Amino acid sequence: MDSSIEKIDIDKHLELVIETAVNITKAKAGSLLLLNPKTEKLFFKIATGEGAKKIKKFEIELGQGIAGTVAKTGKSILSGDVSKDKNWNKTISEAIGYRTHSIACVPMKIKNRIIGVVEIIDKTDNSVLDENNLEILSHFADLAAKSIEDVQNAQVIQQENEALKEKLSDKHQIIGNNKDFILVINQAKKVAKSKASTMILGESGTGKELIAALIHNEGSRKNREMVIINCAALPDTLLEAELFGYEKGAYTGAIQRKIGKFELANKSTIFLDEIAEMKPEMQAKMLRVLQEGVFSRIGGNTSIKVDVRIISATNKNIIEEIEKGNFREDLYFRLNVVQLKLPPLRERKDDIALLSDYFIEKYAHEMDYALPVKISKDALEKMTVYTWPGNIRELANAIERALVMGSGKEIVPEDLPIKSINKKRTSLEFGLTLKDAIRKFKEEFISLNLINTSNNKTKAAKIMGIQRTYLSRLIAKYDLK
Ligand SMILES: Nc1ncnc2c1ncn2[C@@H]1O[C@H](COP(=O)(O)OP(=O)(O)OP(=O)(O)O)[C@@H](O)[C@H]1O
Ligand SMILES: [Mg+2]
Incomplete structure (x- = not known):
């Protein structure tokens, strides 16, 4: 201080x-x-x-x-x-x-x-x-x-403030050196300087909320709190009341006026989490608010104008939801002025060691471990070949569990609650002809690359250094999914 x-x-x-x-x-x-x-x-x-x-x-x-x-x-x-x-x-x-x-x-x-x-x-x-x-x-x-x-x-007071700030910044610490990940971080920092509506895409546990907080905290609205609402957590009518508020007597049970999240977020940011879960009727109301820039509380007739920055997020394939008719395209365009896409953990495996160290230190500190805890080479190897469907959240949980259940000195593979994936090329065995061995190797090598790129053929082909069309042909030839 x-x-x-x-x-x-x-x-x-x-x-x-x-x-x-x-x-x-x-x-x-x-x-x-x-x-x-x-x-x-x-x-x-x-x-x-x-x-x-x-x-x-x-x-x-x-x-x-x-x-x-x-x-x-x-x-x-x-x-x-x-x-x-x-x-x-x-x-x-x-x-x-x-x-x-x-x-x-x-x-x-x-x-x-x-x-x-x-x-x-x-x-x-x-x-x-x-x-x-x-x-x-x-x-x-x-x-x-x-x-x-x-x-x-x-x-x-100042010491309390510092401590609080430290705590907050710790909560929002973003770890990662992966090239694609850094790119998203830089985009987020750039868009933070504007008011552009931003949609964050990414699988569950990839850090969407963290990025939303980053955008808010790097922008001019950082002195006010970001208002978060999870669109999946509430049925439609409650969601509307939560978003826009209501007047006293708007319905039975509305014994006093309620200020909605949109109003609370005035001069700040609203984070609409799991936006793809919003029902069509609510989507229509939302669109109107975004188009007109004003809304009224339920049961009220005064127009309320607010200055709110909108960040939304979903782990669904939003384009698919639009195609299926589940999500309005016009609302999508309003929300998606800038789009940020977070890579899944299996596509940024070069960050696993860094993230592990970060979570080990974080949880060891919380658990008051006296000694530094290390991670064994085998445990890191196990983590690196694993595909992490739950992404960073799953990794954090795995480390926490390993620290609770392990020896307290070193994390070994058995401490990690994740499936072992055998990386050995077991199918290459004595007695095969060279032609068969090459075929087996190709099949496994292609599968490995497809798994690690979420079946993104363009990306997989680029990593393997071959043409996308050639990859498609190989996939067809070996009947790979
Ligand atoms: N790059 C990162 N560095 C440090 N912690 C991270 C990182 N990414 C995610 N986390 C942590 O992982 C957890 C999940 O992140 P977050 O809640 O932001 O994910 P999400 O994409 O919103 O997930 P969901 O779709 O399930 O809501 C959080 O505890 C978050 O702090
Ligand atoms: Mg989230």
Whole structure:
């Protein structure tokens, strides 16, 4: 935390408080001492007057001298002649070569806890400090204590804020170095600067919500919270009420006005998750709102205009849903001004080690593991050949389980709740002709590439370095699916 600015401000402020106290009481010098609760010693925070520089080196035990006694008892001391005061300790006076005559010293308290003392020494006209001066001084002591309390409170709030921010940024940490994945991240960062409606596609657990949060947090709306609604979670009528709100009495049970998510998302972002699950009637209403830019609460007739950025997501094949007549094409065009497509994990296997390390550290930290947990070579191998239908979420769960059930030192293949996929080319065996062996190898090699590209022939062909048409021919020839 950077508290240097506050530190300068509070020091200056306290100095001003002491100087003013000194001036008003016409004293020769004044100082403010703070109690270090750990060492139980007072140190000079502020000192004015002749010996100010020298005096700052001294520390005073609790109960020692006049200041120490005030700090210990919490009671003010006024002494017209210190040489006659039993509490007086002349060490400091002598050390700095200044002879003190009279002194007024009052405690500083925060909520009845003593945090230090304020004192003034001698009058400029050589008269004696009196009750009146003591009273004035106690007001300044209160003022100083209040300022210190404010700074302490501000520091606590700031620390809480930092912690919260850290927590949030941790929640939204995005891990990945894969080329295709980075491309999507960069697109997301770019679109964040605009208000363009964005649709995020990707299989379950690929990080769609994470990307939505990234778009929101990298844009100008980041100071407001992103509003999330899952379109699959609610039946139509409830979804409408949730999105647009309702007026009191709109239906039985509507005992008071409800503000909908669209209104809540004003000047912010709404994330329409699982958009493909939205029913046709709701899609029609949604389209109208997007076209006209206004809506009304259910049962109300005032038009409400909001400024909302829209991000939607689905793990369905949305084009297929349109073709099947399940999703309106016109709504799709409105939502899909920019489209981001997240690759499944099996197409970014080069990120598996990185992601594993990240989740190991994350969960080990949550579980308070003392030692660093490693992942064995075999376990990583098992993870790399696996196809991860549940994507990153499944990987995170697998790591978490491995940490809970494993030895706590090293993750081994048995700790991972995933199917073993035998990578050995078992079909290549002794006794085959070269022609048959080549055929078997080709079949397996092509299958491997198709599985890892979700049957994307263009991609698979590119990876294998062959023409797409040639790949299609091979697939037909070997009767591969
Ligand atoms: N690149 C990543 N780095 C770190 N964590 C990730 C990454 N991608 C996803 N995750 C984590 O994996 C989990 C699933 O991600 P998220 O909820 O964003 O996926 P989704 O695509 O919305 O899934 P679904 O379609 O099931 O709703 C979350 O806990 C998320 O934090
Ligand atoms: Mg999601």
